Amino acid sequence: MLNLLAAAAFFLAIHLLVSGTRVRDALTGRIGQGPYLGLFSLSSIAGLAWFGFAFAAARGAPAYWDITPVTRAIQLGLMLAAMLLVVPGLATPNPTSVKQEAALDRPDLVKGMLRITRHPFLWGVAIWAAGHLLVNGDPASLVLFGTMLVLALIGTRMIDAKRRRALGAKWDGFAAQTSNIPFAAIAAGRQSFSLGEIGWWRILLGVAVWALLAWAHPYLFGVRALP
Numbered sequence: 001m002l003n004l005l006a007a008a009a010f011f012l013a014i015h016l017l018v019s020g021t022r023v024r025d026a027l028t029g030r031i032g033q034g035p036y037l038g039l040f041s042l043s044s045i046a047g048l049a050w051f052g053f054a055f056a057a058a059r060g061a062p063a064y065w066d067i068t069p070v071t072r073a074i075q076l077g078l079m080l081a082a083m084l085l086v087v088p089g090l091a092t093p094n095p096t097s098v099k100q101e102a103a104l105d106r107p108d109l110v111k112g113m114l115r116i117t118r119h120p121f122l123w124g125v126a127i128w129a130a131g132h133l134l135v136n137g138d139p140a141s142l143v144l145f146g147t148m149l150v151l152a153l154i155g156t157r158m159i160d161a162k163r164r165r166a167l168g169a170k171w172d173g174f175a176a177q178t179s180n181i182p183f184a185a186i187a188a189g190r191q192s193f194s195l196g197e198i199g200w201w202r203i204l205l206g207v208a209v210w211a212l213l214a215w216a217h218p219y220l221f222g223v224r225a226l227p
Contacts, residue, residue: 004054008147011047015151020158058140065137078131080210082124087206088113088198089120096159104170110177112197118178119156126152156180
């Protein structure tokens with residue numbers, strides 16, 4: 001468990017104390033954007049691999065709660081919601097994504113997924129993590145999925161701050177039209193919901209990824225997801 005906690009601390013540190021902070025600004029100013037992204041990507045991949053192996057080694061402790069038929073059904077619904085944010089979000093031009101800041105110059109940028117939230121991927125990860133916490137009550141799972149939940153939620157605010165520092169008024173105009181929290185801009189009347197704008201192929205792809213992961217879960221992760 002100590003190895004898992006160390007992996008979690010490392011993964012949180014490189015994201016919360018470096019990426020999205022003024023430390024990142026200082027590093028990119030010193031070594032350049034490209035080298036920084038390369039080093040950060042390598043660190044993230046190494047940290048994620050460490051996290052995964054440490055999690056596998058730490059499994060087996062008694063759980064504080066276990067899965068039930070009700071929580072399994074809720075979990076499947078949450079995973080569908082997560083994939084409907086993650087997959088269309090990744091397939092939609094978005095200035096919050098890496099090296100997509102130029103999307104701010106598009107006059108028709110705010111549509112589809114961006115009407116719902118400007119951080120669809122991270123909110124999908126947050127829902128994914130919360131759903132796994134619902135059905136996995138062992139200490140190792142609490143560390144892994146709890147870390148990912150915290151990182152996803154804080155990450156949305158850190159990206160906003162990073163983009164505001166870098167892009168100034170351009171970012172402020174985009175942020176004023178959108179919302180961090182899903183559907184908040186729609187509820188406030190700043191946006192309207194348009195399912196067709198998202199793109200039916202993106203929605204169907206999200207459902208397909210959800211179905212594939214649910215079916216393949218025991219083969220990929222050793223745990224059955226479907227009833």
